[in-house]
Amino acid sequence: MEYDLKVLKINKNKIEQLNELSIYTVKDLVQHYPYRFEEMLETPLHDESKVIIEAQLIDEPKIFYKGRFSRLTFHVNYHEEPLTITIFNRHFLKKNMQVGMMLTIIGKYSASKKAITASDLKLKNLKEISGITPVYSLKEGLTQKSFQGYVNKALNFYKGHIANIIPLYLCQKYHLIDKEDALFKIHQPQTRSDVISALRYLKYEEFFKFQMTMQYIKQNRTQNIGISKLIDKEKVTHFIEKLPFQLTDDQKKVIDDILIDLTSQKLMYRFVQGDVGSGKTVVAAISLYANYLAGYQGAMMAPTEILALQHYQSLKKMFKKYKINIALLTGHLSQKEKNDIYQQLENGQIDIIIGTHALFQEKVQYNQLGLVITDEQHRFGVEQRKALKDKGNKVDFLVMTATPIPRTLAISLYGDMDVSTIKTLPNGRKKVITKFIKGTSMRPILKDLKDYLLKGGQCYVVCPLVNESEAITGRNASDISKAMAQYFKGQYEVGLVHGQMSDEEKNKIMNAFKENKIQILVSTTVIEVGVDVSNANMMVIYNAERFGLSQLHQLRGRVGRSKEQGYCYLLSEATHSEQKERLEFLENHHDGFEVSEYDLKIRGPGDLLGQKQSGLPTFMIGDIFKDYHILEITRKDAFEAMNQHQDDEKIIKLLSEIKNNLIKNNEYID
Numbered sequence: 001m002e003y004d005l006k007v008l009k010i011n012k013n014k015i016e017q018l019n020e021l022s023i024y025t026v027k028d029l030v031q032h033y034p035y036r037f038e039e040m041l042e043t044p045l046h047d048e049s050k051v052i053i054e055a056q057l058i059d060e061p062k063i064f065y066k067g068r069f070s071r072l073t074f075h076v077n078y079h080e081e082p083l084t085i086t087i088f089n090r091h092f093l094k095k096n097m098q099v100g101m102m103l104t105i106i107g108k109y110s111a112s113k114k115a116i117t118a119s120d121l122k123l124k125n126l127k128e129i130s131g132i133t134p135v136y137s138l139k140e141g142l143t144q145k146s147f148q149g150y151v152n153k154a155l156n157f158y159k160g161h162i163a164n165i166i167p168l169y170l171c172q173k174y175h176l177i178d179k180e181d182a183l184f185k186i187h188q189p190q191t192r193s194d195v196i197s198a199l200r201y202l203k204y205e206e207f208f209k210f211q212m213t214m215q216y217i218k219q220n221r222t223q224n225i226g227i228s229k230l231i232d233k234e235k236v237t238h239f240i241e242k243l244p245f246q247l248t249d250d251q252k253k254v255i256d257d258i259l260i261d262l263t264s265q266k267l268m269y270r271f272v273q274g275d276v277g278s279g280k281t282v283v284a285a286i287s288l289y290a291n292y293l294a295g296y297q298g299a300m301m302a303p304t305e306i307l308a309l310q311h312y313q314s315l316k317k318m319f320k321k322y323k324i325n326i327a328l329l330t331g332h333l334s335q336k337e338k339n340d341i342y343q344q345l346e347n348g349q350i351d352i353i354i355g356t357h358a359l360f361q362e363k364v365q366y367n368q369l370g371l372v373i374t375d376e377q378h379r380f381g382v383e384q385r386k387a388l389k390d391k392g393n394k395v396d397f398l399v400m401t402a403t404p405i406p407r408t409l410a411i412s413l414y415g416d417m418d419v420s421t422i423k424t425l426p427n428g429r430k431k432v433i434t435k436f437i438k439g440t441s442m443r444p445i446l447k448d449l450k451d452y453l454l455k456g457g458q459c460y461v462v463c464p465l466v467n468e469s470e471a472i473t474g475r476n477a478s479d480i481s482k483a484m485a486q487y488f489k490g491q492y493e494v495g496l497v498h499g500q501m502s503d504e505e506k507n508k509i510m511n512a513f514k515e516n517k518i519q520i521l522v523s524t525t526v527i528e529v530g531v532d533v534s535n536a537n538m539m540v541i542y543n544a545e546r547f548g549l550s551q552l553h554q555l556r557g558r559v560g561r562s563k564e565q566g567y568c569y570l571l572s573e574a575t576h577s578e579q580k581e582r583l584e585f586l587e588n589h590h591d592g593f594e595v596s597e598y599d600l601k602i603r604g605p606g607d608l609l610g611q612k613q614s615g616l617p618t619f620m621i622g623d624i625f626k627d628y629h630i631l632e633i634t635r636k637d638a639f640e641a642m643n644q645h646q647d648d649e650k651i652i653k654l655l656s657e658i659k660n661n662l663i664k665n666n667e668y669i670d
């Protein structure tokens with residue numbers, strides 16, 4: 001049951017402050033878990049470090065005042081040695097301090113002065129205060145102590161009514177404690193092992209629920225009969241044979257998977273991940289062609305206008321000799337142009353439509369939509385997916401992403417989809433020569449750059465900032481482009497592209513670069529995903545330490561996309577050894593899956609995909625990277641639960657809760 005915070009008799013003003021932390025119900029309060037724990041354990045005296053000690057007061061404390069500030073100084077006996085203790089603004093403690101009493105002192109130790117500058121002082125011995133204290137992430141107005149008080153109220157309110165969600169056989173298998181016990185232990189731990197056993201239960205429960213949701217969605221979908229499409233496979237084979245290159249084995253395998261999906265009764269719901277430059281566009285094109293041959297319209301949605309335009313141009317080129325009507329719909333067409341496209345989509349004149357979010361606006365009606373492909377799953381939420389699916393009756397759905405994640409993680413996270421992976425790069429593709437160069441000057445690589453330009457190549461220069469910033473240090477694209485334009489005046493054209501420009505401006509510059517009217521393109525990370533200019537094979541990245549490793553791999557993937565040798569220079573003043581190691585790792589590793597695995601190991605959450613923006617599910621207590629073995633185990637357990645324990649009382653209850661949640665959050669897709 002969901003209870004409003006009012007039942008806990010918390011005052012209105014405090015309830016508002018709790019609301020700011022997205023805490024609205026008693027359950028929310030109990031689920032606002034500590035983000036760390038502080039342990040009060042005696043530490044040895046190490047010079048210039050934080051120490052916690054227990055010692056005996058040996059003299060009367062003295063108070064000194066200076067303006068509004070006070071200083072309390074006294075001496076203690078610590079293992080037969082006197083130490084001087086100073087603490088600021090605690091003059092009021094003096095009245096309760098008697099010579100001979102035991103004190104606990106927390107502060108910074110100076111060996112030369114034999115003194116501690118204390119940050120906290122307790123008039124008790126350590127034993128009385130030792131233990132483990134949860135620390136919560138809070139907002140202004142709430143103290144740790146008051147928050148702990150509210151949580152305690154919430155726990156007592158629920159006590160005796162907290163039921164286990166996990167079925168008994170799983171609790172027994174993993175020796176999980178009860179849910180009620182886990183909640184008490186996470187908020188009121190006595191020992192470290194309390195925290196460990198509480199976390200084990202709570203993480204397992206959170207991931208298990210997630211995996212059950214995935215299984216539920218998947219099962220629901222499989223029961224849903226799709227349209228078995230009739231595809232002239234000979235024509236598909238003929239199209240493949242006419243391509244200017246041989247497909248890689250992975251491309252062939254994915255295409256086979258997709259063709260099976262399209263022709264089967266099952267609705268396709270497939271997630272294709274491939275390394276940068278592994279050739280996903282042609283896979284999309286073949287799928288769209290197969291769908292077209294079966295008599296259906298296809299839609300391909302890209303996250304940016306630059307990419308939509310690029311896909312449109314590549315598809316137009318690939319289908320030049322075919323009578324397929326391909327159109328581009330973006331937000332920047334005139335109203336008349338848009339209306340024409342709407343009409344042609346509705347009456348079935350357009351076979352394949354490429355575009356951005358504009359593709360699923362309400363006005364857009366399809367005649368016979370059969371396949372939707374979205375590029376970069378991470379930027380499209382459930383809402384958009386639903387909107388697009390609503391455009392057609394039983395539409396097959398393909399999601400492509402260029403941000404590789406280890407397959408096990410992909411299966412665990414996208415458990416409601418079938419996952420295909422394109423790992424191999426096209427034949428003859430050379431590894432991008434990657435060099436980490438210390439500093440932020442282009443001087444050390446200028447000769448390489450000039451030689452390369454002289455041979456007719458084009459180059460990307462990536463900067464972390466658009467303009468000069470006072471807050472952040474780093475090279476900015478505007479200044480760099482001006483400096484380069486000046487330097488190469490009369491020899492080469494320099495262009496500038498960044499996210500603050502209008503789409504029209506961006507497209508103009510990108511097209512000029514594609515047509516080699518611009519030889520040096522200075523940019524921010526707007527070129528990160530998907531841009532494909534095969535004559536541009538050199539990239540210089542300023543302040544490389546400022547980018548995530550997977551992001552650098554994405555950026556580097558813009559070069560070396562043909563048989564030409566690609567070069568990527570990582571300019572960085574990285575001082576931390578960890579930063580250097582990461583850049584050196586990129587020098588020696590070229591496989592996106594390896595890069596993401598390394599990221600996963602050393603950096604944990606955040607860096608791999610930028611979790612928040614990525615559309616990856618967020619968890620309250622489990623960490624998809626650090627705890628991914630639990631994610632994996634729960635996937636198997638959820639599968640088993642769905643198929644072998646569907647009569648278990650707890651499973652029945654959980655599934656009904658899952659369904660209600662999906663409906664409530666408007667995420668229920670039939």
Ligand SMILES: Nc1ncnc2c1ncn2[C@@H]1O[C@H](COP(=O)(O)OP(=O)(O)OP(=O)(O)O)[C@@H](O)[C@H]1O
Binds near residue numbers: 251276426562
């Ligand atoms: N089997 C192949 N053999 C040779 N070249 C190929 C093959 N498949 C694709 N290509 C070419 O490789 C280049 C990269 O392909 P594509 O743009 O589809 O990559 P991608 O997987 O979308 O990569 P990214 O995610 O980095 O954009 C294109 O120029 C494409 O024509």
